[in-house]
Amino acid sequence: FRVLRFLWRATYISILGGLVYGSYGIYLNRHPGEQAEPDPTKKTLVVLGTGWGSVSLLKKLDTENYNVVVISPRNYFLFTPLLPSCTTGTIEHRSIMEPIRNFLRHKKAAVKYYEAEATKIDYEKRIVYINDESEIKGATTTNEVKFDMLVVGVGAENATFGIPGVREHGCFLKEVSDAQRIRKRIMDCCETATFKDQSPEEIKRLLHMVVVGGGPTGVEFAGELQDFFENDLRKWIPEIANNFHVTLVEALPQVLPMFSKNLIDYTEQTFKEETIEIRTKTMVKNVTEKYIEAEYTDAAGVKQLDKIPYGLLVWATGNALRPVVKDLMSQIPAQKDSRRGLVVNEYLVVKGAENVWAIGDCAIANYAPTAQVASQEGAFLARLFNQMAKTDEIQEELSLLSEKQAVAANKELRDGIFGDIKELQKRLRRVKQMGPFEYSHQGSLAYIGSEKAVADISWFTGNLASGGQLTYLFWRSAYLSMCFSTRNRVLVIMDWMKSYVFGRDVSRE
Ligand code: FAD
Numbered sequence: 001f002r003v004l005r006f007l008w009r010a011t012y013i014s015i016l017g018g019l020v021y022g023s024y025g026i027y028l029n030r031h032p033g034e035q036a037e038p039d040p041t042k043k044t045l046v047v048l049g050t051g052w053g054s055v056s057l058l059k060k061l062d063t064e065n066y067n068v069v070v071i072s073p074r075n076y077f078l079f080t081p082l083l084p085s086c087t088t089g090t091i092e093h094r095s096i097m098e099p100i101r102n103f104l105r106h107k108k109a110a111v112k113y114y115e116a117e118a119t120k121i122d123y124e125k126r127i128v129y130i131n132d133e134s135e136i137k138g139a140t141t142t143n144e145v146k147f148d149m150l151v152v153g154v155g156a157e158n159a160t161f162g163i164p165g166v167r168e169h170g171c172f173l174k175e176v177s178d179a180q181r182i183r184k185r186i187m188d189c190c191e192t193a194t195f196k197d198q199s200p201e202e203i204k205r206l207l208h209m210v211v212v213g214g215g216p217t218g219v220e221f222a223g224e225l226q227d228f229f230e231n232d233l234r235k236w237i238p239e240i241a242n243n244f245h246v247t248l249v250e251a252l253p254q255v256l257p258m259f260s261k262n263l264i265d266y267t268e269q270t271f272k273e274e275t276i277e278i279r280t281k282t283m284v285k286n287v288t289e290k291y292i293e294a295e296y297t298d299a300a301g302v303k304q305l306d307k308i309p310y311g312l313l314v315w316a317t318g319n320a321l322r323p324v325v326k327d328l329m330s331q332i333p334a335q336k337d338s339r340r341g342l343v344v345n346e347y348l349v350v351k352g353a354e355n356v357w358a359i360g361d362c363a364i365a366n367y368a369p370t371a372q373v374a375s376q377e378g379a380f381l382a383r384l385f386n387q388m389a390k391t392d393e394i395q396e397e398l399s400l401l402s403e404k405q406a407v408a409a410n411k412e413l414r415d416g417i418f419g420d421i422k423e424l425q426k427r428l429r430r431v432k433q434m435g436p437f438e439y440s441h442q443g444s445l446a447y448i449g450s451e452k453a454v455a456d457i458s459w460f461t462g463n464l465a466s467g468g469q470l471t472y473l474f475w476r477s478a479y480l481s482m483c484f485s486t487r488n489r490v491l492v493i494m495d496w497m498k499s500y501v502f503g504r505d506v507s508r509e
């Protein structure tokens with residue numbers, strides 16, 4: 001009985017403690033303290049972008065060591081792994097957005113933020129040219145920002161390979177606005193298909209949802225869309241049940257090429273059960289308003305061009321360079337052979353440019369363009385910059401001590417200073433001993449629909465490949481724990497519960 005009483009009290013106290021701690025955390029979050037003003041004598045560090053790379057850098061950076069300026073057209077961080085869920089309303093987009101202002105307001109020293117796009121980087125003059133691309137324009141819309149150190153973390157844009165019609169008729173899936181557009185179009189297709197006296201061919205076309213690109217973006221979206229149909233659309237709009245159809249088109253022989261063979265097979269099998277059609281070895285060559293033209297090789301080995309009508313086209317064929325990155329590369333002779341991004345050395349310094357670093361999807365460091373890589377690179381740079389600031393501080397102290405030693409009145413004093421110098425030099429060596437960037441791969445995860453996921457996890461010395469519903473629970477908890485803030489976590493959980501209990505919202509907005 002005494003043990004039970006003890007356990008009860010311990011639980012009670014820990015719950016109470018948790019509540020107090022949580023409330024205090026929320027209070028601190030809502031009431032940020034005073035921030036140190038930027039110090040103009042310090043170096044100006046300009047960070048471009050508010051995505052995975054840049055935000056991870058800003059999170060760990062001691063901002064009091066630099067004058068930090070952040071430039072990005074997006075004044076929030078977006079948790080991209082859950083973006084496919086926003087296309088069907090499983091998760092509301094604001095649940096995976098974190099305002100950059102709130103986050104920067106909690107740094108020790110103030111950080112300047114400009115909502116603007118970097119249009120050009122002059123790495124020799126050390127100037128970034130910026131442009132306000134937002135709807136509301138002030139009297140000034142363009143300007144220049146000088147830097148001593150620059151981090152380019154602008155990500156990538158959508159690859160179209162110059163295929164005609166993609167930009168005009170397809171939807172991408174990279175930003176919040178893309179997810180909103182897709183969500184609206186899904187419902188528009190369904191409602192238009194049920195318009196009075198719509199012809200059978202037109203109904204079929206409108207309800208044909210085509211996804212181009214069998215990488216993780218395309219696969220996750222196709223899975224989410226089929227879930228939406230099975231769990232909600234089919235119930236609320238039964239007229240569309242026989243014609244709603246999802247097709248995934250991929251140029252390579254398989255989808256999800258970065259996953260192990262058994263998980264690729266598992267995904268393809270699951271898609272078959274979900275009635276998602278996969279068309280591999282099929283390369284889209286042209287896009288018109290109502291159909292795509294795709295090339296495939298028939299059984300006789302002859303190339304054929306197929307016209308595939310569609311209502312919704314989602315284009316997910318990977319990344320391409322942003323214009324500002326292309327322009328910077330064209331200025332640097334050492335970058336002239338690179339096609340995929342800014343080539344960096346093992347400390348993420350842009351080759352051929354001094355005091356310019358690149359991270360994430362716009363940098364080429366021999367890793368896949370993923371959030372995992374970008375955030376590890378950002379964290380590495382934060383450590384590097386914190387160390388560099390410490391090094392500068394120690395070097396300043398050292399030169400002061402050397403001056404003092406030179407004018408010291410007697411030997412005893414000189415010896416004392418000599419001891420201090422030795423100690424500082426030892427510290428300097430320790431601080432300078434930072435190794436190069438090393439990526440640690442934690443694994444790959446992807447949702448494939450019907451509450452199933454696939455995971456290739458790095459496990460001690462080997463690799464653990466698993467797929468199914470348990471993996472789906474793991475997928476959910478992993479992404480939940482990776483969400484930017486507690487607020488995001490709470491909102492995502494609430495969205496999951498809401499769509500589970502009430503179903504997804506099928507209004508078109
Ligand atoms: P981003 O996160 O794209 O950020 C770029 C930033 O730069 C943005 O803030 C942008 O507004 C800003 N910017 C753009 N142009 C300019 C400019 N000219 N000047 C200044 N700023 C600019 N990876 C995973 O590891 N796991 C996943 O599960 C996963 N899921 C994904 C799901 C989807 C739908 C997508 C699209 C991607 C997913 N990724 C995932 C990939 C991951 O999102 C990217 O690799 C990651 O976002 C790259 O980070 P980044 O910082 O380089 O770029």
Ligand code: NAI
Nearest residue numbers: 213214215216217250251252283284316317318369445446
């Ligand atoms: P991707 O580059 O991984 O895949 C694009 C696919 O499109 C390729 O398989 C390519 O063969 C195919 N393709 C290209 N042109 C085509 C055409 N004309 N016709 C038909 N198919 C064509 O791109 P994705 O999925 O957008 O991912 C981009 C990056 O983001 C990747 O590095 C990926 O790993 C990462 N990511 C990771 C996720 C995860 O880990 N769950 C989720 C989403 C993205």
